[in-house]
Amino acid sequence: MARELRHRIADMRERADAIVARRPSRSGLIIPEVDAMGRLQDLYLAPGTCARFGNRELADEIVAAIAESIEDARRQYQIAMNNPDNLPRPFAEVMREWRAGPESDRRPPNFGKAEQ
Template structure:
């Protein structure tokens, strides 16, 4: 027989469930990565859900093909598109009701 009051046990169970939900949501957020190519397709950045640049691919010969202003424009265009895509993915995840409401457990005898 347990010495824990049913209301305390219900609170502990709810806290454990919340920790699991938070961990699952964090994993789903961490899985978001957007890779949108530049207009020429020569530059592909990778942006995470927080808008951080995590990788940048430049196709072979890209640096030789563009002058510095054109290359900067290619990189920035691709980063803007990837950032917008990552933001859309994040909003879609958050709008999908990641926290479905469940009925709280009702304790037993007082």
């Protein structure tokens, strides 16, 4: 059971690590890259962006684009974690099947994954 729980946790982490959001700014000249935890991973500024905006406008564009990317990453995270296709079989169901099986085949279930 502990091994299966470790596998499930690792699967969840892999799904979360795969989430990346890139929402462009209103002008389309700034594109931040944000991970599932809302951390800024990268920031793209199109050539000439700094010359086109004043300091305050540039900061507002960057902050707004990052905020939109964070919201998108949160939506992606909720979808990925709550997708019924990603849910593993309940432990109770697996154990019921195992207990109902023949006495000669009473090895503990491994949930179809190799031991690590």
